[in-house]
Amino acid sequence: MRILNRTILLLTCLWLMFTSAQADEVREHITIRGIYGGVPTELLARGPLRDVGVNAVFMGSGGLTEERIATLKKENARVYAEFNTMHVAGYLKDHPDARPIGTDGEVCPAPHNWQGVCPTHPGYRRSRMDAFRDVLARFEIDGIWLDYHHSHASWERDVPAMPDTCFCPRCIRQFQQAAKVELPKLPTAQLARQLLGPHQDAWVQWRCDVFTDWVREFRDIIDTTRPGALLGTFHCPWSEDEYDGALRNKLAIDLRAQAKYVDVFSIMPYHARFGHATDPAWISRQTTWLGEHLGIRGEPNERLRIWPIVQLSDWGEQVPVDQVRAVLDHGTRRPATGVMVFNWGSLKKQTDKVAAMGDYYRTIRP
Numbered sequence: 001m002r003i004l005n006r007t008i009l010l011l012t013c014l015w016l017m018f019t020s021a022q023a024d025e026v027r028e029h030i031t032i033r034g035i036y037g038g039v040p041t042e043l044l045a046r047g048p049l050r051d052v053g054v055n056a057v058f059m060g061s062g063g064l065t066e067e068r069i070a071t072l073k074k075e076n077a078r079v080y081a082e083f084n085t086m087h088v089a090g091y092l093k094d095h096p097d098a099r100p101i102g103t104d105g106e107v108c109p110a111p112h113n114w115q116g117v118c119p120t121h122p123g124y125r126r127s128r129m130d131a132f133r134d135v136l137a138r139f140e141i142d143g144i145w146l147d148y149h150h151s152h153a154s155w156e157r158d159v160p161a162m163p164d165t166c167f168c169p170r171c172i173r174q175f176q177q178a179a180k181v182e183l184p185k186l187p188t189a190q191l192a193r194q195l196l197g198p199h200q201d202a203w204v205q206w207r208c209d210v211f212t213d214w215v216r217e218f219r220d221i222i223d224t225t226r227p228g229a230l231l232g233t234f235h236c237p238w239s240e241d242e243y244d245g246a247l248r249n250k251l252a253i254d255l256r257a258q259a260k261y262v263d264v265f266s267i268m269p270y271h272a273r274f275g276h277a278t279d280p281a282w283i284s285r286q287t288t289w290l291g292e293h294l295g296i297r298g299e300p301n302e303r304l305r306i307w308p309i310v311q312l313s314d315w316g317e318q319v320p321v322d323q324v325r326a327v328l329d330h331g332t333r334r335p336a337t338g339v340m341v342f343n344w345g346s347l348k349k350q351t352d353k354v355a356a357m358g359d360y361y362r363t364i365r366p
């Protein structure tokens with residue numbers, strides 16, 4: 001009898017240990033375990049993608065081919081395209097009137113060589129919308145993610161450079177019409193002072209509305225060209241309070257307004273690149289803020305989703321192999337319901353980190 005009791009106790013303990021380990025490890029809420037940066041051919045050469053727990057691949061829309069998509073579909077992986085909205089610098093060669101204008105009325109130099117484009121240039125907007133439609137019409141993708149959808153500013157780093165733009169005559173005219181503000185006839189530099197001074201609230205909201213209206217049009221194109229495909233956005237990971245409200249004031253990103261059109265917010269908390277190299281918990285702090293800001297909890301069947309793109313490759317600062325688990329842990333906490341790693345191009349050479357990623361992805365897979 002005593003032996004039987006002991007055996008039952010032992011089995012109960014083992015069962016409890018097993019089930020609590022399962023609850024700690026498996027993350028039922030995470031539906032997407034992705035890689036960003038093209039077809040991971042090095043992984044495919046070794047075996048099925050499912051063996052490393054990966055079920056989604058994100059790649060630049062310029063790199064899409066029917067063959068690549070077929071390869072990934074055969075692996076049961078979802079394919080998502082990245083789409084450059086406001087950073088096609090080559091357009092400016094033949095269209096100098098699309099260059100953003102600074103507070104002095106002159107063409108604003110590219111901060112850290114990061115070249116943006118005036119958001120009200122009609123030809124540029126048309127060219128981007130046509131390219132977006134073309135990608136969706138040609139390729140059987142599961143979704144498309146906006147990238148660089150912000151003003152002429154360099155922020156993917158620890159110390160950003162965010163000049164105030166765009167004060168071209170077209171932007172100033174459109175602002176006056178939309179905001180019902182009549183500005184005096186003054187040189188641009190003086191007008192810029194007024195727009196950043198007494199008219200700042202209206203100016204900031206108008207700029208946000210211009211960028212949101214691009215998102216509205218992208219959504220329309222998806223709904224008419226490939227309904228069912230997801231619209232995602234790769235966006236700056238700051239809250240609206242950080243950097244004196246730069247998310248709205250400088251970058252012209254109004255997340256709540258864009259949420260009307262976007263399905264998936266892929267916040268970009270590149271902890272090492274952004275000055276948080278030893279603090280991977282920064283990742284989940286930023287996704288928590290985003291969830292609270294947009295009312296996303298990470299429950300199944302929510303219309304809006306958060307799938308962060310987290311940094312495993314060395315950029316700015318190194319990400320050591322023993323940090324991979326913590327980065328993915330913080331990247332897969334609710335409200336996140338998916339995650340992807342940045343980025344395959346450089347990560348593929350660091351096989352120890354790729355192995356650690358695979359270990360983690362397999363562990364959390366339901």
Ligand SMILES: [Zn+2]
Pocket residue numbers: 100101118119120121166167168169170171
């Ligand atoms: Zn402009």
